[in-house]
Amino acid sequence: QVQLVESGGGLVQAGGSLTLSCAASGRTFSTYSVGWFRQAPGKEREFVASIDFASEGTRYSDSVKGRFTISGDNAKNTVYLRMNSLKPDDTAVYHCAADQHGRMSRYRWEYDDWGQGTQVTVSS
Numbered sequence: 001q002v003q004l005v006e007s008g009g010g011l012v013q014a015g016g017s018l019t020l021s022c023a024a025s026g027r028t029f030s031t032y033s034v035g036w037f038r039q040a041p042g043k044e045r046e047f048v049a050s051i052d053f054a055s056e057g058t059r060y061s062d063s064v065k066g067r068f069t070i071s072g073d074n075a076k077n078t079v080y081l082r083m084n085s086l087k088p089d090d091t092a093v094y095h096c097a098a099d100q101h102g103r104m105s106r107y108r109w110e111y112d113d114w115g116q117g118t119q120v121t122v123s124s
Helices: none
Strands: 003-007 010-012 018-025 034-038 044-052 058-060 068-071 077-085 091-098 119-124
Touching: 003 091, 018 034, 018 091, 018 119, 034 119, 044 068, 044 077, 058 068, 077 091
Parallel strands: 010 119
Antiparallel strands: 003 018, 018 077, 034 044, 034 091, 044 058, 068 077, 091 119
16 A cells, blocks of 8 residues: 655636645655546536656546656656646646556556545636
């Protein structure tokens, strides 16, 4: 099991940028995939991006492709989500999750461990 803590959320104007961090303890990320998901009020939790440390592959949802970048730092056991050109529709609680099988999946049920989330609010 790995413990995950997100940080970096906040309030930003439309068009602005934020960088979220997901720090892990308990296990190293070196054999994991890590995903970012978000959940807006009244909506289901949706996939945002994922990264696999072994293959260095990444995957993005269509709604964030070209605006968000996921990256990882093995030495710091941390995954980042750089969010540019933010829109009010990006407002949500953002969660990171770890998959010990390295599937880099877009499906939330394939992730084993989750963080508590960090709030991102984009004002118009």
